[in-house]
Amino acid sequence: MPQIILGPSFGKLDGAVRKAAFAFLEKLQESDATPGLHIEPINGSADPRIRTGRVNDFWRAVLVKVQGQAAEAHYVYLGTYQHDDAISYAKSAVVRINPRNGIAELVKADQLDAPTLEERVTKVPAKQKPKPDDVDLATYPLLQTQGIAVADLLDLGIDPDTAVDAAVAETEDQMLAVAQRAPAAWQGDALLDLSIGTGLATVKEKLGLSAPAAEPDPQSDEQLLTALKQPAAQMDFAFIEDDAELRAAIEDGNFGRWRVFLHPEQRDYAFRPRNGSFRLSGGAGTGKTVVLLHRARHLARTNPDARVVLTTFNRTLAASLRETLRLLDPDLPLAKELGDPGVYIAGVDAIARRVLATAESVHAASQAWGETVASVLGARSPYVLEPTAAARWDAAISTHGADLAPELRSQAFFVAEYATVVVPNRIVSRDDYLRVRRPGRGVPLSRAQRVAVWNVVAAYRASADAAGSTDWDEKAMIAAAHLDTVAAAGTARLADHVLVDEGQDLAPSRLVLLRALAAQGPDDLFLAEDSQQRIYGQKVVLSRYGINVRGRSRRLTLNYRTTAQVLRYAVGVLSGEEWVDMEADDATVTGYRSARTGPAPVEVGATSLVDEYESAGAVVGKWLDQGDAPETLGVLVRTKTIGDKVVHALSERKVKAKFVQDDAATGTGSVLVMTMHRSKGMEFKRVVLFGVSPDEGGWGVGQSSLPEADRADAELRERSLLYVAATRARDELAVLWNGRRSGLLPAAASAG
Numbered sequence: 073m074p075q076i077i078l079g080p081s082f083g084k085l086d087g088a089v090r091k092a093a094f095a096f097l098e099k100l101q102e103s104d105a106t107p108g109l110h111i112e113p114i115n116g117s118a119d120p121r122i123r124t125g126r127v128n129d130f131w132r133a134v135l136v137k138v139q140g141q142a143a144e145a146h147y148v149y150l151g152t153y154q155h156d157d158a159i160s161y162a163k164s165a166v167v168r169i170n171p172r173n174g175i176a177e178l179v180k181a182d183q184l185d186a187p188t189l190e191e192r193v194t195k196v197p198a199k200q201k202p203k204p205d206d207v208d209l210a211t212y213p214l215l216q217t218q219g220i221a222v223a224d225l226l227d228l229g230i231d232p233d234t235a236v237d238a239a240v241a242e243t244e245d246q247m248l249a250v251a252q253r254a255p256a257a258w259q260g261d262a263l264l265d266l267s268i269g270t271g272l273a274t275v276k277e278k279l280g281l282s283a284p285a286a287e288p289d290p291q292s293d294e295q296l297l298t299a300l301k302q303p304a305a306q307m308d309f310a311f312i313e314d315d316a317e318l319r320a321a322i323e324d325g326n327f328g329r330w331r332v333f334l335h336p337e338q339r340d341y342a343f344r345p346r347n348g349s350f351r352l353s354g355g356a357g358t359g360k361t362v363v364l365l366h367r368a369r370h371l372a373r374t375n376p377d378a379r380v381v382l383t384t385f386n387r388t389l390a391a392s393l394r395e396t397l398r399l400l401d402p403d404l405p406l407a408k409e410l411g412d413p414g415v416y417i418a419g420v421d422a423i424a425r426r427v428l429a430t431a432e433s434v435h436a437a438s439q440a441w442g443e444t445v446a447s448v449l450g451a452r453s454p455y456v457l458e459p460t461a462a463a464r465w466d467a468a469i470s471t472h473g474a475d476l477a478p479e480l481r482s483q484a485f486f487v488a489e490y491a492t493v494v495v496p497n498r499i500v501s502r503d504d505y506l507r508v509r510r511p512g513r514g515v516p517l518s519r520a521q522r523v524a525v526w527n528v529v530a531a532y533r534a535s536a537d538a539a540g541s542t543d544w545d546e547k548a549m550i551a552a553a554h555l556d557t558v559a560a561a562g563t564a565r566l567a568d569h570v571l572v573d574e575g576q577d578l579a580p581s582r583l584v585l586l587r588a589l590a591a592q593g594p595d596d597l598f599l600a601e602d603s604q605q606r607i608y609g610q611k612v613v614l615s616r617y618g619i620n621v622r623g624r625s626r627r628l629t630l631n632y633r634t635t636a637q638v639l640r641y642a643v644g645v646l647s648g649e650e651w652v653d654m655e656a657d658d659a660t661v662t663g664y665r666s667a668r669t670g671p672a673p674v675e676v677g678a679t680s681l682v683d684e685y686e687s688a689g690a691v692v693g694k695w696l697d698q699g700d701a702p703e704t705l706g707v708l709v710r711t712k713t714i715g716d717k718v719v720h721a722l723s724e725r726k727v728k729a730k731f732v733q734d735d736a737a738t739g740t741g742s743v744l745v746m747t748m749h750r751s752k753g754m755e756f757k758r759v760v761l762f763g764v765s766p767d768e769g770g771w772g773v774g775q776s777s778l779p780e781a782d783r784a785d786a787e788l789r790e791r792s793l794l795y796v797a798a799t800r801a802r803d804e805l806a807v808l809w810n811g812r813r814s815g816l817l818p819a820a821a822s823a824g
C-alpha cells in the first residue's frame with residue numbers, strides 16, 4: 073500500500089471538497105493504480121517528482137511521488153486546489169533536502185535561484201557588534217545581541233531570506249513575525265529559541281540538526297525519504313498510519329495538528345525508551361499531556377500485553393484524558409480493569425479506591441490485611457472504604473486541641489501536616505511523630521507542640537476508626553502498602569508502565585501509590601509536571617517517595633496553546649517569587665516561549681460589581697458578535713458562588729452562559745463559566761478572568777489563620793491559580809476586577 077505523508081500545506085478545505093479529498097486519498101492509500109485517480113506528472117514542473125491527481129471535475133490534489141527502492145510509492149500530499157491553481161502550484165512547488173542539515177523541506181522554485189546567497193546576505197545592514205557600555209540593546213538586532221550572525225543561521229540551514237529578516241529583527245514581536253513567515257516550522261522554532269539566548273549547539277540538539285556526511289543527491293528517493301523522517305522535518309511532514317488518522321486530518325475541520333506533527337523534543341519524550349523513571353516538566357501549554365497520550369499509545373501498540381496506567385489528579389482530568397486519547401486513536405484498546413492489558417485511565421484516587429475495594433473484598437478478614445492497615449494507621453478496624461469528611465479535623469481540634477498554639481488551630485494546617493508528614497511516613501504512634509523528620513514543612517514545631525498536634529491526630533484517627541472510614545491520603549497509602557506486601561509475596565504488580573499528568577498536584581501518598589503500581593525498571597514511571605501550576609497540596613520532592621529521576625528529567629519550552637502576548641502576561645504573574653520543581657531545583661521559565669501572536673491582554677477595573685458584570689457582558693458580547701462559538705469562550709472565577717452570579721448577570725445581558733462543575737459535560741451553545749480550579753487542563757479561544765481583586769470573594773481567604781510558612785505557600789498557590797487560569801486562553805485574555813487591582817497581577821507594563 074502506498075504511504076501517505078501529509079505535507080506542510082495540506083491545508084483547510086470546506087465540507088464537500090474535504091469529503092472528496094478524503095475519498096481520493098483513501099483510494100490512493102489502497103493503490104495508486106486505482107482507476108480514476110489520474111496520478112500524472114506536470115509539464116514544466118520544477119520538481120520532477122510532482123504529480124497531480126483527480127479529486128473530481130473541479131478539484132485536483134497536488135502530490136510529490138517518492139518511489140525509492142520500495143515496491144510501493146510514498147506520496148507527500150500538498151493539498152487540494154481548483155484545477156488551474158493546482159497546476160500553477162504544482163509547477164512551482166519543490167520538496168528537497170536542505171543541504172546544510174539533511175532535512176526535507178517544501179520550497180518554491182523561485183527561492184532556489186535568483187538572487188544569490190551572497191547578494192541577499194549583503195542586504196543586512198552592517199551594524200558594529202554592540203559594546204555593552206555604549207549601546208542600547210533594546211534597539212539592537214536581537215540575534216546580534218546574542219552573538220548570532222547571518223552566517224550562523226545559514227549554517228543551521230535557515231532559508232536565506234528568513235535569515236536576513238531575522239538578523240535585523242529588533243523586538244520580540246518582529247522576531248515572532250519572521251518566525252511565523254519562515255518556510256519550515258523548525259526554522260521558526262530555531263529563530264525564537266536563538267533570540268531568547270538559547271545557544272546554537274542546544275538548538276541543534278533540540279531539533280536533531282546535524283550536517284549531512286555528504287552533499288545530498290537530488291535524484292535519490294532514498295535520501296529524500298530519510299530526510300522526510302528527520303525529527304525536525306516531522307514538524308511539517310507527517311507519515312499517516314491508517315484510515316482513521318487520514319480521515320481525521322482531511323475530513324475533520326477541528327483536526328488537531330498535535331496528533332501527527334510533533335516537535336522533535338515531544339517525539340523524543342513520547343517514543344524513546346527510558347531506563348527508569350522520567351520527569352517531564354514544562355510551562356502551561358507546552359504539550360506535556362500530548363506527550364503522555366502519544367507515549368501511552370506507543371507503549372500499548374508496541375506491546376499489546378503491556379498494562380499501561382494513565383492517571384492524573386482527579387476524575388475530571390481523567391475523563392478529559394480518555395476523550396483525547398480516543399481522538400488520537402479510536403482503536404486503541406482501553407483496559408476495563410486495573411491490571412488488564414491495554415491503557416487504563418483513571419484519577420489517582422479512583423485507582424486507590426479500586427485497589428482497596430478489591431483487597432478488602434478478598435482479604436478483609438485476614439490477619440495480613442489487618443496488619444497492612446495497621447502499618448499505616450495503627451491498630452484499627454480493617455474496613456477502610458468509607459470516606460472521612462475533612463470536618464472531622466474541626467471536631468478533633470475543638471475537643472483535643474486546647475494545648476495548640478492559635479496559628480496551628482486550623483483544618484488547613486492539619487490537612488497539610490497529615491498529608492505531607494504523618495501519612496507518608498506511616499506514623500502510627502506519638503513516639504514516631506516526636507522523632508520524624510519534617511523536611512519541606514516550613515512550620516517548625518517544638519516537642520510540646522508536636523505532642524499537642526499528635527493529640528488531635530489521635531482523636532481524628534479514633535473517630536474515623538469508629539466510622540470505618542479513611543481519607544484519600546490514607547486510602548492511597550494503605551493501597552500502596554498492600555501492593556508492596558503482595559508484591560513481596562510474589563504477586564505481580566498491577567502495571568508495567570505508569571504515566572502521570574499534573575504530577576505537581578499529587579500529595580506524597582499518591583506518589584507512593586503510583587510508585588507501588590509498577591516494579592522498578594525501564595519505562596516504569598513517566599511523570600509530567602509544572603511546579604508553577606501547583607494549585608493543591610504542598611511542595612513535594614520525588615526522591616523522598618522512592619521516585620528516582622536523577623539524570624532523567626527534561627523540560628518542554630515551546631507553548632503551543634497561548635499567544636506570546638498572553639504568555640508574557642501570565643508569566644508576569646509568577647515573577648518575583650521563588651519556584652522549585654519536584655527535584656527541589658529552581659523551576660525556571662527560561663526559554664519558555666510561544667510562536668503565536670495576538671492582541672495584548674486587556675484589563676478592566678470596575679467601580680462596582682454591577683459595573684464589572686456590565687464589562688463582562690460587553691467583552692463576551694463583543695466576542696460573540698465577532699462570530700465566536702459560545703462554548704469556546706470561558707469566564708473563569710474564584711468560587712462557585714461568584715460563578716453562579718456571573719451566569720445570572722450574563723443571562724440578564726442576553727448572553728447564554730452556564731456554570732460547569734466537576735465532570736459535567738461542557739456541551740455547546742453556552743459561554744462556559746467555571747472556577748479557575750476547574751479550568752485546569754482545559755483551554756478556550758478567549759478567556760475572561762473575573763473578579764481578580766483582593767476585595768472580591770476567594771482571594772486571600774483563610775490565609776490569615778495559617779502559620780506564616782503555610783501562608784507564604786498559600787500565596788504561591790494563588791499565583792499559580794491565576795497563572796493556570798490566564799494560560800487557558802489560546803487567543804485573547806481579558807482581566808476584570810471591582811475595587812482594587814490584585815497585587816498578584818503582573819506589573820501594569822506587562823499588560824501592554
Ligand SMILES: Nc1ncnc2c1ncn2[C@@H]1O[C@H](COP(=O)(O)OP(=O)(O)OP(=O)(O)O)[C@@H](O)[C@H]1O
Pocket residue numbers: 328329330331333334335338354355356357358359360361362363602605631632633752753754755799
Ligand atoms: N506538536 C503540536 N502541534 C500542534 N499543537 C500542539 C502540539 N503539541 C501540543 N499542541 C497543542 O497545545 C495545547 C497544549 O497542549 P497540552 O494540553 O498537551 O499542554 P500541557 O503542557 O499539558 O498544558 P497544561 O500544563 O497547561 O495543561 C493543546 O491545544 C495541544 O493540542
